[in-house]
Amino acid sequence: MATSPKNLYKLLLDTFGHQYWWPVDWKYHQRQHxxxxxxxxxxxxxxxxxxxxxxxxxxxxxxxxxxxxxxxxxxxxxxxxxxxxxxxxxxxxxxxxxxxxxxxxxxxxxxxxxxxxxxxxxxxxxxxxxxxxxxxxxxxxxxxxxGDHLVFVVDAYTKRICHRFPFPVLSNSYDDIQQFFENNLSSTIPEKGRIPAYKEFHALLVELAKQYCWKKKPNCSICPLNHLCEKLL
Ligand code: SF4
The missing domain is CATH 1.10.340.30 (Hypothetical protein; domain 2)
Structure with a gap:
Protein backbone atom coordinates (compact mmCIF):
# COMPACT_ATOMS: atom_id res chain seq x y z
CA MET A 1 0.00 0.00 0.00
CA ALA A 2 1.51 3.36 -1.02
CA THR A 3 1.89 6.06 1.60
CA SER A 4 3.23 9.59 1.86
CA PRO A 5 6.03 11.02 4.04
CA LYS A 6 3.37 12.84 6.10
CA ASN A 7 1.51 9.57 6.79
CA LEU A 8 4.74 7.83 7.60
CA TYR A 9 5.59 10.62 10.04
CA LYS A 10 2.22 10.33 11.73
CA LEU A 11 2.48 6.57 11.99
CA LEU A 12 5.99 6.73 13.46
CA LEU A 13 4.90 9.37 15.93
CA ASP A 14 1.94 7.23 17.01
CA THR A 15 4.22 4.21 17.35
CA PHE A 16 7.27 5.63 19.11
CA GLY A 17 6.00 8.93 20.54
CA HIS A 18 7.97 12.19 20.64
CA GLN A 19 11.75 11.75 20.67
CA TYR A 20 12.55 15.38 21.59
CA TRP A 21 15.77 15.47 19.62
CA TRP A 22 18.55 16.59 19.69
CA PRO A 23 19.59 14.89 22.95
CA VAL A 24 21.25 17.66 24.99
CA ASP A 25 22.03 17.92 28.69
CA TRP A 26 20.00 21.11 29.24
CA LYS A 27 20.53 21.06 33.01
CA TYR A 28 24.29 20.98 32.58
CA HIS A 29 24.13 24.11 30.41
CA GLN A 30 21.82 25.85 32.88
CA ARG A 31 24.32 25.22 35.64
CA GLN A 32 27.30 26.25 33.51
CA HIS A 33 25.52 29.19 31.82
CA GLY A 147 20.22 26.68 14.50
CA ASP A 148 16.49 25.98 14.13
CA HIS A 149 16.70 26.31 10.36
CA LEU A 150 14.23 24.48 8.14
CA VAL A 151 16.23 21.72 6.46
CA PHE A 152 15.44 18.03 6.33
CA VAL A 153 18.30 15.82 7.50
CA VAL A 154 18.98 12.74 5.38
CA ASP A 155 21.08 9.95 6.80
CA ALA A 156 21.78 6.32 5.97
CA TYR A 157 18.58 5.31 7.81
CA THR A 158 16.45 7.67 5.71
CA LYS A 159 18.04 6.35 2.53
CA ARG A 160 17.31 2.78 3.53
CA ILE A 161 13.68 3.47 4.40
CA CYS A 162 13.21 5.36 1.11
CA HIS A 163 14.55 2.38 -0.76
CA ARG A 164 12.51 -0.16 1.15
CA PHE A 165 9.14 1.53 0.99
CA PRO A 166 9.87 2.58 -1.80
CA PHE A 167 9.23 6.33 -2.08
CA PRO A 168 9.27 7.86 -5.56
CA VAL A 169 12.55 9.75 -5.16
CA LEU A 170 14.46 10.70 -8.30
CA SER A 171 17.63 8.96 -7.14
CA ASN A 172 19.35 7.74 -4.01
CA SER A 173 21.40 10.95 -3.75
CA TYR A 174 21.31 13.10 -0.63
CA ASP A 175 19.89 16.09 -2.51
CA ASP A 176 17.11 14.19 -4.27
CA ILE A 177 15.94 12.49 -1.06
CA GLN A 178 16.04 15.78 0.84
CA GLN A 179 14.13 17.53 -1.95
CA PHE A 180 11.50 14.80 -1.96
CA PHE A 181 10.82 15.06 1.78
CA GLU A 182 10.96 18.86 1.87
CA ASN A 183 8.59 19.26 -1.10
CA ASN A 184 6.14 16.79 0.32
CA LEU A 185 6.21 18.04 3.91
CA SER A 186 6.06 21.72 2.95
CA SER A 187 2.74 21.11 1.24
CA THR A 188 1.27 18.97 4.02
CA ILE A 189 2.54 20.47 7.30
CA PRO A 190 1.69 24.08 8.27
CA GLU A 191 4.74 26.38 8.26
CA LYS A 192 4.70 26.96 12.01
CA GLY A 193 5.00 23.25 12.80
CA ARG A 194 7.58 22.37 10.16
CA ILE A 195 10.83 22.79 12.10
CA PRO A 196 9.65 20.68 15.07
CA ALA A 197 8.25 18.11 12.61
CA TYR A 198 11.56 17.87 10.73
CA LYS A 199 13.37 17.36 14.02
CA GLU A 200 10.97 14.67 15.19
CA PHE A 201 10.74 12.92 11.83
CA HIS A 202 14.48 12.43 11.54
CA ALA A 203 14.67 11.16 15.12
CA LEU A 204 11.74 8.79 14.51
CA LEU A 205 13.36 7.33 11.41
CA VAL A 206 16.48 6.66 13.46
CA GLU A 207 14.34 4.94 16.09
CA LEU A 208 12.61 2.78 13.48
CA ALA A 209 15.95 1.79 12.01
CA LYS A 210 17.47 1.02 15.40
CA GLN A 211 14.56 -1.13 16.51
CA TYR A 212 13.60 -2.91 13.29
CA CYS A 213 15.22 -1.92 10.04
CA TRP A 214 18.95 -1.50 10.60
CA LYS A 215 19.78 -5.11 11.18
CA LYS A 216 21.39 -7.46 8.70
CA LYS A 217 18.02 -9.14 8.57
CA PRO A 218 15.36 -6.52 9.30
CA ASN A 219 12.68 -7.52 11.74
CA CYS A 220 9.83 -7.11 9.25
CA SER A 221 7.44 -9.56 10.87
CA ILE A 222 7.02 -7.35 13.94
CA CYS A 223 7.79 -3.96 12.35
CA PRO A 224 4.90 -1.48 12.80
CA LEU A 225 5.26 -0.50 9.12
CA ASN A 226 5.06 -3.93 7.59
CA HIS A 227 1.57 -3.28 6.17
CA LEU A 228 3.04 -0.38 4.14
CA CYS A 229 6.51 -1.49 3.25
CA GLU A 230 6.98 -3.11 -0.14
CA LYS A 231 10.42 -4.56 0.52
CA LEU A 232 9.61 -7.10 3.15
CA LEU A 233 12.60 -9.37 3.59
S1 SF4 B 1 8.82 -3.79 7.17
FE1 SF4 B 1 10.99 -4.45 7.27
S2 SF4 B 1 12.04 -3.39 5.56
FE2 SF4 B 1 10.06 -2.35 5.94
S3 SF4 B 1 10.54 -0.66 7.35
FE3 SF4 B 1 9.92 -2.43 8.61
S4 SF4 B 1 11.82 -3.52 9.10
FE4 SF4 B 1 12.27 -2.11 7.42
Whole structure:
Protein backbone atom coordinates (compact mmCIF):
# COMPACT_ATOMS: atom_id res chain seq x y z
CA MET A 1 0.00 0.00 0.00
CA ALA A 2 1.51 3.36 -1.02
CA THR A 3 1.89 6.06 1.60
CA SER A 4 3.23 9.59 1.86
CA PRO A 5 6.03 11.02 4.04
CA LYS A 6 3.37 12.84 6.10
CA ASN A 7 1.51 9.57 6.79
CA LEU A 8 4.74 7.83 7.60
CA TYR A 9 5.59 10.62 10.04
CA LYS A 10 2.22 10.33 11.73
CA LEU A 11 2.48 6.57 11.99
CA LEU A 12 5.99 6.73 13.46
CA LEU A 13 4.90 9.37 15.93
CA ASP A 14 1.94 7.23 17.01
CA THR A 15 4.22 4.21 17.35
CA PHE A 16 7.27 5.63 19.11
CA GLY A 17 6.00 8.93 20.54
CA HIS A 18 7.97 12.19 20.64
CA GLN A 19 11.75 11.75 20.67
CA TYR A 20 12.55 15.38 21.59
CA TRP A 21 15.77 15.47 19.62
CA TRP A 22 18.55 16.59 19.69
CA PRO A 23 19.59 14.89 22.95
CA VAL A 24 21.25 17.66 24.99
CA ASP A 25 22.03 17.92 28.69
CA TRP A 26 20.00 21.11 29.24
CA LYS A 27 20.53 21.06 33.01
CA TYR A 28 24.29 20.98 32.58
CA HIS A 29 24.13 24.11 30.41
CA GLN A 30 21.82 25.85 32.88
CA ARG A 31 24.32 25.22 35.64
CA GLN A 32 27.30 26.25 33.51
CA HIS A 33 25.52 29.19 31.82
CA UNK A 34 26.78 27.77 28.54
CA UNK A 35 25.17 27.60 25.09
CA UNK A 36 23.64 24.14 24.42
CA UNK A 37 23.81 24.83 20.69
CA UNK A 38 27.55 24.26 20.77
CA UNK A 39 27.06 20.83 22.33
CA UNK A 40 24.79 19.99 19.38
CA UNK A 41 27.49 21.08 16.94
CA UNK A 42 30.04 18.94 18.77
CA UNK A 43 27.63 15.97 18.76
CA UNK A 44 26.92 16.39 15.03
CA UNK A 45 30.65 16.19 14.27
CA UNK A 46 31.36 13.35 16.69
CA UNK A 47 28.51 11.21 15.37
CA UNK A 48 30.09 10.96 11.92
CA UNK A 49 30.66 7.26 11.15
CA UNK A 50 29.75 6.03 14.60
CA UNK A 51 26.77 5.12 16.77
CA UNK A 52 25.28 7.70 19.11
CA UNK A 53 26.08 5.55 22.16
CA UNK A 54 29.80 6.14 21.45
CA UNK A 55 29.20 9.88 21.10
CA UNK A 56 27.50 9.92 24.49
CA UNK A 57 30.66 8.57 26.13
CA UNK A 58 32.79 11.21 24.42
CA UNK A 59 30.38 14.00 25.41
CA UNK A 60 30.41 12.78 29.00
CA UNK A 61 34.23 13.07 29.01
CA UNK A 62 34.06 16.58 27.54
CA UNK A 63 31.46 17.56 30.09
CA UNK A 64 33.60 16.36 33.00
CA UNK A 65 36.35 18.72 31.87
CA UNK A 66 33.99 21.54 30.85
CA UNK A 67 35.03 21.50 27.18
CA UNK A 68 31.53 22.17 25.79
CA UNK A 69 32.07 25.87 25.08
CA UNK A 70 33.78 27.56 22.15
CA UNK A 71 36.63 29.11 24.21
CA UNK A 72 37.23 25.86 26.12
CA UNK A 73 37.39 23.91 22.86
CA UNK A 74 39.86 26.40 21.38
CA UNK A 75 42.13 26.21 24.41
CA UNK A 76 41.84 22.46 25.08
CA UNK A 77 45.12 20.65 24.76
CA UNK A 78 44.86 18.60 21.54
CA UNK A 79 46.27 15.41 23.02
CA UNK A 80 43.86 15.63 25.93
CA UNK A 81 40.95 16.36 23.57
CA UNK A 82 41.75 13.28 21.50
CA UNK A 83 41.69 11.11 24.60
CA UNK A 84 38.32 12.52 25.65
CA UNK A 85 36.68 11.91 22.27
CA UNK A 86 38.38 8.58 21.62
CA UNK A 87 35.14 6.58 22.20
CA UNK A 88 33.60 8.25 19.11
CA UNK A 89 36.34 6.92 16.78
CA UNK A 90 38.41 8.81 14.16
CA UNK A 91 39.51 10.95 17.09
CA UNK A 92 42.53 12.53 15.33
CA UNK A 93 40.36 13.93 12.53
CA UNK A 94 37.46 14.80 14.79
CA UNK A 95 39.66 16.66 17.30
CA UNK A 96 41.03 18.77 14.46
CA UNK A 97 37.55 19.45 13.09
CA UNK A 98 36.20 20.50 16.48
CA UNK A 99 39.09 22.85 17.13
CA UNK A 100 38.92 24.35 13.64
CA UNK A 101 35.18 24.86 13.91
CA UNK A 102 35.44 26.56 17.30
CA UNK A 103 38.30 28.80 16.13
CA UNK A 104 36.36 29.75 13.01
CA UNK A 105 33.28 30.73 15.04
CA UNK A 106 35.45 32.78 17.36
CA UNK A 107 37.36 34.56 14.62
CA UNK A 108 34.47 35.29 12.28
CA UNK A 109 31.53 35.67 14.69
CA UNK A 110 33.19 36.53 18.00
CA UNK A 111 32.09 33.10 19.28
CA UNK A 112 28.47 34.24 19.06
CA UNK A 113 26.24 31.43 17.73
CA UNK A 114 23.29 33.81 17.51
CA UNK A 115 25.25 35.87 14.97
CA UNK A 116 26.31 32.76 13.12
CA UNK A 117 22.78 31.40 12.81
CA UNK A 118 20.96 34.72 12.19
CA UNK A 119 21.43 34.58 8.44
CA UNK A 120 19.87 33.03 5.42
CA UNK A 121 19.77 29.20 5.59
CA UNK A 122 21.45 28.70 2.21
CA UNK A 123 24.26 31.11 3.11
CA UNK A 124 25.02 29.25 6.36
CA UNK A 125 24.75 25.87 4.65
CA UNK A 126 27.19 26.95 1.96
CA UNK A 127 29.60 28.15 4.63
CA UNK A 128 29.28 24.94 6.67
CA UNK A 129 29.92 22.81 3.60
CA UNK A 130 33.11 24.73 2.89
CA UNK A 131 34.56 23.69 6.25
CA UNK A 132 36.86 20.67 6.39
CA UNK A 133 35.05 17.43 7.22
CA UNK A 134 31.54 18.92 7.16
CA UNK A 135 29.30 17.11 4.67
CA UNK A 136 25.58 17.62 3.95
CA UNK A 137 24.31 15.43 6.81
CA UNK A 138 26.48 17.16 9.42
CA UNK A 139 25.73 20.61 8.00
CA UNK A 140 21.98 19.98 7.98
CA UNK A 141 22.00 18.47 11.49
CA UNK A 142 23.75 21.62 12.72
CA UNK A 143 21.32 23.87 10.82
CA UNK A 144 18.18 22.10 11.99
CA UNK A 145 18.97 21.09 15.55
CA UNK A 146 21.41 23.78 16.64
CA GLY A 147 20.22 26.68 14.50
CA ASP A 148 16.49 25.98 14.13
CA HIS A 149 16.70 26.31 10.36
CA LEU A 150 14.23 24.48 8.14
CA VAL A 151 16.23 21.72 6.46
CA PHE A 152 15.44 18.03 6.33
CA VAL A 153 18.30 15.82 7.50
CA VAL A 154 18.98 12.74 5.38
CA ASP A 155 21.08 9.95 6.80
CA ALA A 156 21.78 6.32 5.97
CA TYR A 157 18.58 5.31 7.81
CA THR A 158 16.45 7.67 5.71
CA LYS A 159 18.04 6.35 2.53
CA ARG A 160 17.31 2.78 3.53
CA ILE A 161 13.68 3.47 4.40
CA CYS A 162 13.21 5.36 1.11
CA HIS A 163 14.55 2.38 -0.76
CA ARG A 164 12.51 -0.16 1.15
CA PHE A 165 9.14 1.53 0.99
CA PRO A 166 9.87 2.58 -1.80
CA PHE A 167 9.23 6.33 -2.08
CA PRO A 168 9.27 7.86 -5.56
CA VAL A 169 12.55 9.75 -5.16
CA LEU A 170 14.46 10.70 -8.30
CA SER A 171 17.63 8.96 -7.14
CA ASN A 172 19.35 7.74 -4.01
CA SER A 173 21.40 10.95 -3.75
CA TYR A 174 21.31 13.10 -0.63
CA ASP A 175 19.89 16.09 -2.51
CA ASP A 176 17.11 14.19 -4.27
CA ILE A 177 15.94 12.49 -1.06
CA GLN A 178 16.04 15.78 0.84
CA GLN A 179 14.13 17.53 -1.95
CA PHE A 180 11.50 14.80 -1.96
CA PHE A 181 10.82 15.06 1.78
CA GLU A 182 10.96 18.86 1.87
CA ASN A 183 8.59 19.26 -1.10
CA ASN A 184 6.14 16.79 0.32
CA LEU A 185 6.21 18.04 3.91
CA SER A 186 6.06 21.72 2.95
CA SER A 187 2.74 21.11 1.24
CA THR A 188 1.27 18.97 4.02
CA ILE A 189 2.54 20.47 7.30
CA PRO A 190 1.69 24.08 8.27
CA GLU A 191 4.74 26.38 8.26
CA LYS A 192 4.70 26.96 12.01
CA GLY A 193 5.00 23.25 12.80
CA ARG A 194 7.58 22.37 10.16
CA ILE A 195 10.83 22.79 12.10
CA PRO A 196 9.65 20.68 15.07
CA ALA A 197 8.25 18.11 12.61
CA TYR A 198 11.56 17.87 10.73
CA LYS A 199 13.37 17.36 14.02
CA GLU A 200 10.97 14.67 15.19
CA PHE A 201 10.74 12.92 11.83
CA HIS A 202 14.48 12.43 11.54
CA ALA A 203 14.67 11.16 15.12
CA LEU A 204 11.74 8.79 14.51
CA LEU A 205 13.36 7.33 11.41
CA VAL A 206 16.48 6.66 13.46
CA GLU A 207 14.34 4.94 16.09
CA LEU A 208 12.61 2.78 13.48
CA ALA A 209 15.95 1.79 12.01
CA LYS A 210 17.47 1.02 15.40
CA GLN A 211 14.56 -1.13 16.51
CA TYR A 212 13.60 -2.91 13.29
CA CYS A 213 15.22 -1.92 10.04
CA TRP A 214 18.95 -1.50 10.60
CA LYS A 215 19.78 -5.11 11.18
CA LYS A 216 21.39 -7.46 8.70
CA LYS A 217 18.02 -9.14 8.57
CA PRO A 218 15.36 -6.52 9.30
CA ASN A 219 12.68 -7.52 11.74
CA CYS A 220 9.83 -7.11 9.25
CA SER A 221 7.44 -9.56 10.87
CA ILE A 222 7.02 -7.35 13.94
CA CYS A 223 7.79 -3.96 12.35
CA PRO A 224 4.90 -1.48 12.80
CA LEU A 225 5.26 -0.50 9.12
CA ASN A 226 5.06 -3.93 7.59
CA HIS A 227 1.57 -3.28 6.17
CA LEU A 228 3.04 -0.38 4.14
CA CYS A 229 6.51 -1.49 3.25
CA GLU A 230 6.98 -3.11 -0.14
CA LYS A 231 10.42 -4.56 0.52
CA LEU A 232 9.61 -7.10 3.15
CA LEU A 233 12.60 -9.37 3.59
S1 SF4 B 1 8.82 -3.79 7.17
FE1 SF4 B 1 10.99 -4.45 7.27
S2 SF4 B 1 12.04 -3.39 5.56
FE2 SF4 B 1 10.06 -2.35 5.94
S3 SF4 B 1 10.54 -0.66 7.35
FE3 SF4 B 1 9.92 -2.43 8.61
S4 SF4 B 1 11.82 -3.52 9.10
FE4 SF4 B 1 12.27 -2.11 7.42
Missing amino acids: SDPRFEIIIGAILTQNTAWTNVEKALENLKKQNILTIPAMIHAEEKNLKTMIQPSGFFNQKAQRLKLFASYLEKKYGGDLQRFFSRDTSEIRHELLSMPGIGPETADSILLYS
